[in-house]
Amino acid sequence: MEKSIQEENNIYVQDLCKQFDGFSLDHVSFQVPKGRIVGFIGENGAGKSTTINLILDELKKDNGQIHIFGMEHTIPSVREDIGVVFDECNFHDVLHASDVEKILSGIYKSWDSSLYRQYLKKFKIPERKPIGSFSKGMKMKLSIICAMAHKPKLLILDEATTGLDPVVRDEMLDLFLEFIQDEECSIFFSSHITSDIQRIADYVILIHQGRIIFEEQKDDLVYHFGIVRCGRERFASISPEDYIVHRTTNVSVECLVRDKEAVKRKYKDIVVDNATLEDIMLFYIKGGAA
Amino acid sequence: MEIIISNSSDKPIYEQICMQVKNLIMNGSLCAGEALPSMRALAKDLHISVITVQRAYEDLTRDGFIETVSGKGSFVAAQNKEFIQEEQLRVAEELLQKVAEIGRAHGISYEQMTNILKLFYEE
Numbered sequence: 001m002e003k004s005i006q007e008e009n010n011i012y013v014q015d016l017c018k019q020f021d022g023f024s025l026d027h028v029s030f031q032v033p034k035g036r037i038v039g040f041i042g043e044n045g046a047g048k049s050t051t052i053n054l055i056l057d058e059l060k061k062d063n064g065q066i067h068i069f070g071m072e073h074t075i076p077s078v079r080e081d082i083g084v085v086f087d088e089c090n091f092h093d094v095l096h097a098s099d100v101e102k103i104l105s106g107i108y109k110s111w112d113s114s115l116y117r118q119y120l121k122k123f124k125i126p127e128r129k130p131i132g133s134f135s136k137g138m139k140m141k142l143s144i145i146c147a148m149a150h151k152p153k154l155l156i157l158d159e160a161t162t163g164l165d166p167v168v169r170d171e172m173l174d175l176f177l178e179f180i181q182d183e184e185c186s187i188f189f190s191s192h193i194t195s196d197i198q199r200i201a202d203y204v205i206l207i208h209q210g211r212i213i214f215e216e217q218k219d220d221l222v223y224h225f226g227i228v229r230c231g232r233e234r235f236a237s238i239s240p241e242d243y244i245v246h247r248t249t250n251v252s253v254e255c256l257v258r259d260k261e262a263v264k265r266k267y268k269d270i271v272v273d274n275a276t277l278e279d280i281m282l283f284y285i286k287g288g289a290a
Numbered sequence: 291m292e293i294i295i296s297n298s299s300d301k302p303i304y305e306q307i308c309m310q311v312k313n314l315i316m317n318g319s320l321c322a323g324e325a326l327p328s329m330r331a332l333a334k335d336l337h338i339s340v341i342t343v344q345r346a347y348e349d350l351t352r353d354g355f356i357e358t359v360s361g362k363g364s365f366v367a368a369q370n371k372e373f374i375q376e377e378q379l380r381v382a383e384e385l386l387q388k389v390a391e392i393g394r395a396h397g398i399s400y401e402q403m404t405n406i407l408k409l410f411y412e413e
Contacts, residue, residue: 035330037339170337177334200333202341219342223302274300 007070009033010154010186011055016064018054025050025210027064032154032203035183037176039197039218040190041281042207048190051207052158055188056084069153080109083147087159089139093132097125097142101149108150116149123171136163144172148179155179155187161196169193173200194277198222204277206284213284218277225275226260227283228267229253238267245287256283291320291327295336303338307346315355315366316375322368326356329364 006012011032018025025047032038042048053059055066057074066073069081091100097120105111120127123141131139140163147155155176161169176187177200191197197204197218204221206213228243235246235253242263246255256279257263260272275283293310295303314320326332329347333340347364350356354374358364393403 035340173337174334177330177337180340181330181334183330199337200339202339217341218339219302219304219345 004070005031006067009067010069011188012065012067012070013051013055014065016051016054016066017062018050018059019062020050023047023050023210025054028207028210028212029064030205030212030215032186032188034186035180036202037180037187037189037200038203038205039194039201040188040205040207041192041194041197041277042190043192043285046207047210048207049158050210052156052188052190055156056082080150081153083150083152083155085140085143085147085155085157085160087162089131089134089143091131091139091142093130095131096128097131098127100131100142100146104146104150111150113149115151116145119145119149119175137165137168140164141168141172144175148175153182153185155185155189157187157189157191159191160189161191162193169196176200194281198277206281208285221277221280222275224259224261225280226257226263226272227275227279228255228257228263229271229273234270242266245283247283247286256280293332293336295338303336304342304346304349307332307336307343308349311346311350312353312355316371320366322366324366326364326366 009031011030013031014029016025016028023045028047028051030038040048040051050059054061055068055073056079068078071078101111101113101116105113117127119125120142123145125134125138125142125145131142134142140160144157144160147157161172164172173196176189179185180187189197189201201218203215204218205215228238229252230238232248232253235248235255238255243255243257246253256275257272260274264270264272291311291314293307295306299306301309311320311326320326326347327335329343330340333343336343347356347358351358351364354367354369356364357367389403392398393400
């Protein structure tokens with residue numbers, strides 16, 4: 001039997017709308033396929049957390065469809081298979097890691113005590129110490145461990161790696177890649193630190209002012225996109241259909257191109273640099289304004 | 291299986307994986323029928339995305355170096371090494387013919403060309 005598009009994706013969002021005072025999410029559509037890591041990037045206030053809260057039904061949507069594991073996202077049983085990490089640790093300061101387990105094992109039917117202990121050991125989190133005495137990195141690690149210890153099929157992280165030092169971030173990337181060894185599992189992961197996403201994400205979605213700007217395979221972004229740097233005169237000779245956005249500085253013009261090899265072939269001796277995810281994000285967001 | 295990825299290389303990571311696996315097969319380090327690590331396991335070991343590895347494996351399959359059996363994994367294809375080498379030599383010949391034409395037409399000396407080729411070989 002053919003699987004529907006909703007069933008092939010762990011998250012399926014179509015035409016999602018939400019209106020606030022002064023901000024709106026405007027027909028947001030994207031997918032998180034099974035077995036993939038999808039990075040969700042955008043500046044602060046672009047609508048990342050709003051989107052995540054709508055998916056989790058913490059906020060009520062005005063319009064549109066959200067399916068998780070092929071089911072309506074409001075069905076309570078869906079939540080059992082999702083692990084969520086927000087940018088702040090929500091555990092009370094006086095609790096110990098072992099207290100947290102007592103609480104969470106009561107909430108999640110599939111809570112795995114031995115897995116939890118294994119993770120605590122691996123990431124050197126003490127079981128009997130008040131969480132209030134933890135560093136920011138330790139708190140974040142504990143939140144991520146808690147989100148994974150009930151063996152979810154979908155992990156949603158909102159700015160979860162932001163406060164972590166490079167060593168811990170690397171350990172987390174390891175954990176995430178371990179998580180998707182199971183082809184049914186996926187990770188949806190918002191961040192404004194694009195280097196983590198550049199490393200492990202399969203797909204990247206850019207959101208800006210409540211709208212999805214692009215949804216692309218990461219490899220296509222980092223290997224095909226490029227930045228042309230040239231003088232104004234040279235820039236005038238470049239056909240507008242060959243670049244996506246450009247910005248003019250006092251000394252030169254820079255433009256973002258979709259296919260750097262094609263541009264190199266078409267315009268001889270032109271300087272085309274590789275573009276990082278961060279470059280691409282900045283170009284789309286700032287556009288010609290810079 | 292040893293694979294070394296350079297992040298500063300201009301070559302995309304999937305191309306680096308693809309070339310290194312081909313190399314391991316051609317020099318006999320990987321034998322026909324031998325299992326390759328699963329795409330997900332290799333992605334984890336290299337700390338890169340699964341799709342990147344998948345793309346390398348797809349290219350390897352297309353070029354006849356590996357075979358993927360769904361549910362079982364990927365294996366080094368049983369092929370004739372000499373045959374592949376001969377075929378690739380033909381491809382190289384064609385490209386070199388172009389090089390010679392460009393050189394002749396623009397007065398680039400044979401020495402200059404061979405020096406460039408030598409440089410690339412040593413890279």
